[in-house]
Structure formats: structure tokens, C-alpha cells
Amino acid sequence: MTVPQSARGGGRAGRALRATASRGPLGVAPVPRRSIPTYELLSDDQLDRLEAHADWILATVGVDIRGDDESLELFRSAGATVIGENVRFEPGLAAHLCSTAPSQFDLHGRDGRVVPIGGSNVVLLPAYGSPFVSDLDRGRRYATLQDFENLVKLTYSTPYLHHSGGTVCEPVDVPVNKRHLDMVYAHLRYSTKPFMGSVTAPSRAEDSIEMARIVFGHEFLEQHCVIQGNINVNSPLVWDDVMTGALKTYARANQGCVISPFIIGGAMGPVTQPALIAQSHAEAMTGIALSQLVRPGSPMVYGNFLTTMNLKSGAPTFGTPESVLSTYAVGQLARRLGLPLRCGAHYTASKVADAQAMQESADAMMAGILAGSNFVIHAAGWLEGGLTTGYEKFMIDLDHCGMLIRMIEGLEIDRNQLAVAAYEDTRPGIAFIGSNHTLANFATSNYNSTMANTDSFEQWTEDGGLDTERRANAQWKRVLAEYVPPAIDGSIDRALLDFIAGRKDSMADAWY
């Protein structure tokens, strides 16, 4: 969108915005289950070869674990070869060390709801980690705590996201060493959905878990997963002590992590996708193995973030055919390992919620869903390669999430769906619009989009000729205006605020 600031909001277009703004769906819904098959891109022989290559990489190149003697020692004790900071694994060892991780586990929300991770469950989360936000009114700008809270509220308000996410944007108006406290508070206060805590230092991970203990209780948290950390590998094939420190902190508390190699082909891995897939598999297995050495049975998600690069400019590219293919392969490898899968998302390199944004996003997200993804980080809001979370993009993505949730229900082939009665009662050339079968089924047959405009051109023009991005602009404002915070026990809220105040008082502000 390149509409000048002054043209927005007022006059005819403004009236049209108010007139046509449809409200996004509100609420909390059960986690959807995939009833359709996964897409199996590769043959068993090809998968064998990818697994063997991952094993070969781990035996030949290994992974470096930097500045973390404890983790080196854990791997040595488990049978790996440790030379300096380099750890090598005999073929099969890494997969074997992953075998105590559960194939499915439950995440708990503070309202008592259970969010199952793994199996055929599909859990969708908002975007993660952007330093910027954007919307049509104020453009692209550094994110603030206010934006963070807004995104938590938008996530809480939709049935199409089942998890509050983690760093839904970076609140850069809060000191780096304190912002995790405000972020975790926002998730706990403004939502009831499960969430992810800090991973930028072991102490911040510990703070995040401690705040969860205040809400859930020590006993409950010891036995149940209520918080997760989003752990990226320092690809290629390096673990640094920040990431292993956070990973160990969550695992030790029996909480979960998502282990995601972050590989852009041609940079953190080779330019050819099969190599990337094998490398990502190798890296993910080492992280999950470490979690299991710290605490067997701690609940982990096998993640990946594989994409391509524009090889002229070095810019990462998204929703590309190569990354779509890799997504399917990664899904197959996760199933062979028997672990919950994170992959797919509404990824795009576009700066605005335009045609490029949704072509790339739709392809990347569809691939994740058909690949069998159980846990989709960045299911809403992602723009500009993750540098920006867009308010309008968020709402457009949500509608697509709703469509995909309908899609994974699949088709039921029974007498009603086959409309036997309708055909018994008709002859050629008679429209079905008024048939009893149509009347009985029309309310439930089709997903009802909150975003698509299907009006006539004349009606659409009369309503201001608003493109999707402008319609989405009205929608997020409406949802935020109608947001009502979930109840919280006053004493728990005070305990959280006291904890935060104490931690903030204990440190000078740090901005790096």
C-alpha cells in the first residue's frame, strides 16, 4: 500500500471503512486435529539417504558447543566423541538420544485448558521476534510494549490461534535486560493461552519460569508443561552457551522447548535443499538430545526454519518452491523420529500485506499444514522476513488460518454429504438453492471468511473500493476495541507485579 497518510481514515473512505469493517472471530477454541493425510514427497529410500547424510555430518563435521562445559560433559557421558568444543556422534547415536522425548504432550493454559502438541493436532501461534511493527495509520516503526500487548490481545481474541506465542514483537522501549518480565506478564495477564518465555539468557529463562510458577503453582509446574522456550541453533552446526543455557533451564524444569535450526540456504548451510534438510535434521537432533540428557522425557518440538536466499543480493526469500519442498521432507523426517513437528508459517519478504505477501505466505503455510506441522510459529503477522509484525497482515493471516483449520477437517463421504435426498427430489436443470438439503446444510458447509470481499464490483466500488489491507485495518481496530481481559486472581496478579518490581529493582537498565 502506498496510499498517502492524509488520504486515510477520513471522509468517504473513512465512512466506508466503518461500514464494511467486519469483526474478526472472537474467542478460544479447541485445538484442531488434522483428518487429512500428510503429503509424502520423498520415498523411503530418499528419506533413508537424508537420515544417513545427517548422521554422516554429525560423525564427520560434528557440532560445536561453545562455552558450555556441562553440555560437553553430558554428551561425552552419553557416548559422543568430544574434542575441545567439537562433539561428534556415531551414526544412530543422536536419534537414539532423542528417543526419550515424548511423541505428544500437553501444554496447559491458566484457564485450565489443555493444548495438545504432537499427533494430529495443529497448534497455531502468532509471529515471533520482530523489532518493528507496522500498520496503515502509523507505518513501520520500532515496536513497543503497547504493541506487544496489542498483539497478545489480538491473539487471545481469535479462535484460530491456540497459543499466545513468545516475543510477538520486541518491546524496544523497555530495557533489554528487563523486557522479558513485561512480555511474560502480558501473556499471563492479557491471555489465558499457553506461551513462550525468554531464551536470551538462562537467568531470563529462569525468571520466565518463576513467573509461571506464581500463576500455576510449584507443584503443578513440576508435573506439567506450561511454558516453552524457542531455541534456535547457531547454524551451521554451532550451539552457543546462551541457547544451550536457556534450553537446559527449560528442560531442567520439565518445561518444553522448540528446537529450530535457522538455515538460509547458501549462508548457514549449502545452497542445495537436500543438504539443508539433512543439516537441519542433524542440528535439531543434537538439541533434542541435549534436552533429554538434562531431563529425560522433557517435552520438545522438532523444529525447522529453512529458507532460500536471493543469491544476487543475499536477501532471504520466502514461500519459494525450494523451501516448500524442504518443508515436506522435514515433515517426513520428524514423523520417522516420532516427535512433534514445527514447520510452515505465513512467511514473506514483502514489506506490506500485498499480493506478494499472501502468495508467499499462502504457499509456505499450506506446505507446513500438508507436511503435518503440529506447531506453527509465525502463523499471523509476519512481514519483511520477520523484521516486522504487521497489524493488517495479522488479520489477513488469521482468516487464512481459519480456512486451513476447515481444510484439515477433510471431507466426510456419507449420505447427507452426498445429498442423496436432494437428488431423489430433483430433475436435471433445477437449481439447488432452495432445496431442503441446502437449507439444512448451508450454515455449516462452508468456512465463512471474515476478510474476503465477494461483493459485486459495483458494490465494492460504492463501499470505497478498499483492498484487503484497508479492510484488515478496520478489523484489527474493531477487535482491539472489543477486547475484554480475562479474569485473574488479584493476589496472583499482585505477586506477579511484585516479582517484576523486585527483579527490575535488582538490575540497572541495560540496552544491549
Next chain:
Amino acid sequence: MTVPQSARGGGRAGRALRATASRGPLGVAPVPRRSIPTYELLSDDQLDRLEAHADWILATVGVDIRGDDESLELFRSAGATVIGENVRFEPGLAAHLCSTAPSQFDLHGRDGRVVPIGGSNVVLLPAYGSPFVSDLDRGRRYATLQDFENLVKLTYSTPYLHHSGGTVCEPVDVPVNKRHLDMVYAHLRYSTKPFMGSVTAPSRAEDSIEMARIVFGHEFLEQHCVIQGNINVNSPLVWDDVMTGALKTYARANQGCVISPFIIGGAMGPVTQPALIAQSHAEAMTGIALSQLVRPGSPMVYGNFLTTMNLKSGAPTFGTPESVLSTYAVGQLARRLGLPLRCGAHYTASKVADAQAMQESADAMMAGILAGSNFVIHAAGWLEGGLTTGYEKFMIDLDHCGMLIRMIEGLEIDRNQLAVAAYEDTRPGIAFIGSNHTLANFATSNYNSTMANTDSFEQWTEDGGLDTERRANAQWKRVLAEYVPPAIDGSIDRALLDFIAGRKDSMADAWY
């Protein structure tokens, strides 16, 4: 896009357009083959049930064939039960009558190129049938012959479309009874790719075939398929004499047709998708059966156009989860029948090439490709439920076609793709950007988008902050400016023009 007319084209943004306009890929390329598996949504049991339901519909409701005694007699002779204009088929008869249609056949272009239809081949075509066109400069307007010629030229200029299409838009400035002559001429003169002729009257189909005879020769045309007709069923379950007349004309000349039931769930069929799929299957089989009764072995495509409806407004909706699911089911049914498949397209209800347009289009097109579509009508340019062909949408779709053509190549798992040499020569933490393997593979590894902007926000802003639609605007102008018509033998061209002049002189203009 709602940018006012006056803001377009000039000044800073205009310079930026010229600066950033990337040229679309030009030329003619071989038909791509799908090396990846199809997505198998339904089980064999479910497919058996759908086939049985289609048979039950044909036995119980049958199809009406209106105003065409010859076709009724052909079906009666073949064993169907004909009562008045209603034709009923014993279970299995319709499929049996389809069995002489070839599972794969070749279409011929006037440059000698062969476009194979069926098997694993994926042939992409432009949009078909819109009375309107639109572009950012002139907005939405009735299409003209000039637009028709432009779209033929854009199609000829891209390697991602392999067929010139048919009524790429309706040239409403030419009388209804004469425009087919100008349309066929445009395909034959401004392109060398295979094309579709008129189906709006048997005599117009005959004119179309006669013009093809002038170019290809009587003998060649008798033995080879060089032109097709796009035949829609008058759903539900009705064939009118216009459509059967055109179908018979093409089949008799041993030319091809695409048989496409056009069903919007809740209108021309029940609101539940399984019923639609079965009805569509029943309708398609009756059309193919008729073609085979006219001329066994005439080359047909099993088509479908199934979509959903907004049940509040009655507007057709596209790229919806229900239609995606149906696309997969239809693909499976076509494979069981052993016929080339038409399905999938860059469908959308959006009026502009925005986020909605590409989300809907990407989902609908991806489903067609993974469903195993062999023949994708509407692969470029479709807007507004087919009422409009958009110039910008056309270019955006083309880029996505390029991506999908790359995707269906799949992954090759070999030593080079696994980057064995690159790992032998590295250690953890070393980026692959400068490796020999990257240098050797970077030029061929990734599809190179002509449309996606992957620049930094700062660079993109400096270049005018153009969204995809505005970048596409520059691209189609560039391609049209660089278009060079293919050579044609002067005597053949004169013969075509003489034929057109003679036919036009023989009729008064008719505008309906």
C-alpha cells in the same frame, strides 16, 4: 489498490517504476513434467463411494440433452435409456463409453512444437472468458480486441504458459457473431502456441477449425489435434444444443475438447462438496462419452470447475478450503478414469491484485498442481470471479506459475545436492556463502522470482515503496513493448484474412 488515478505514473513514483521494473521472462519453453507425487486425499473406499454415487445420479436423475436429437440417438444406440430428452445410464455405462478417449495426446503448435496433454505433463493457460479487463492506469473496463491481442502477446512472451488459451477476454467491440474470427486470428497470428476456438455456436466452432486448416493443412489436422473447444455443462445435469453442437463439431474433426462441469455449490449442485464432486464426475463422463460416440479416440480433457458460494449473498467464492478439498478428490477420480485432468487455477473473487487475490489464487492453484492437473485454464490474469482479466494480476500469476513449475521438479537426492564435498571441506560455524559448492550451484539452485521484492525496507522505500501490483504494472508494459510477433507465411496470412473477410461479409453484425 485504491491509489487515485492522478498519483500514478508520474514524478518520483514514476521514476521508481522505471527503475525497478523487472522484465518478465520471455519465450517458449518445453511443457514441464511433474516429478513429485500427487496428493491423495481420499481412500479407495471413499473414491468407490463417490463413483457409485455418480453412477447412481446418472441412473436415477440422468442428464437432459436439450434440442439435440442426434445426441439422444447416439446415447440410445449405445445402451442408455432415453425418455424424451432425459438420458439415464446403467451403472458403469458412462465410464465404459469414456474408455476410448486417449489417456494422453499431443497438441500441435504452428511452429512444430508439441504440447503433450495428460500423463505427468502440466500445461498452463491464461484466463478465459472475462467481459472486462483492468489495469492500474485505466481501471476496469469492457475488454476490446486490442486487449485480446495484448493478452495473446503476453502469453506468447512467457515460458510459464504453454498454450495460448481461448477467449482470453471477450472483445466486446466486435460483433458477437464475428468476434470468434478475430480471436482465432489473434491466436494464429500473434502466437505459435496451441489455442482454443469458439464454442458459442457449431458454425463458429466450424469457422475456428477451418482457420486452423488454413494454417496446418487439411491432412495434418485430420490426423493431429491443433485446436480445442472449452465445453461447459449447463449444470445441474443439462446439456444444451449449443454445447453439444460445438462438442460434436470438434470431435468429428478429431480435435479436442475440455469438458468442464461448472458448479457452484448451493446453486448448480448441492451445498455439500462430496455431492458436487460426484455430480461433476457424472456430468463430465456424459460429455466425454458423447465425444467418443461421435468419434472414438477423439482427444478429451476431463475438466471441472467446482467452487463454493457465499451463502448470505449468493456470490461465488474461490480458493476456499472446501473447493481445495474437492480439487484433490476430482484429481483422484480423473486418474481412476485414466483421462487428462483439468483443474486448479489462479482463482479469486477479489477485484484487484491484492492480498485476498493472491491468497485465494495461491491456494486454488497449489491444489490443482498437487491434485495432478494436466491442463490449467485460468493460470494467469483471473480476477473478480472471472468477470475481469487483470493485466497486473496476469504478471503476478505468471511468477507464481514459474514457482510451481520449479516445485514440480521436486528434489533430487544425490551427492551434489547433499553437498558432500562442501561438508568434507568445512567445520562448524563456517558460512557456506563462499564455498565452491555454493559457487557451482547458486545459478541453478533456486527459482529466480521476477516479481517478489526482497530488498531492505530502506531500499524499497527509496525506490518508491511500490507494492506488488504497481511493480507488475511496469512489468506488463515492458513485456508488451518488447514483444516481437512470430513469423508467418505471407500467403497463409492472406488466406486467413480473406477467409475472415468473406465470413464477415456473409453476415450482418449481431450484438447478442
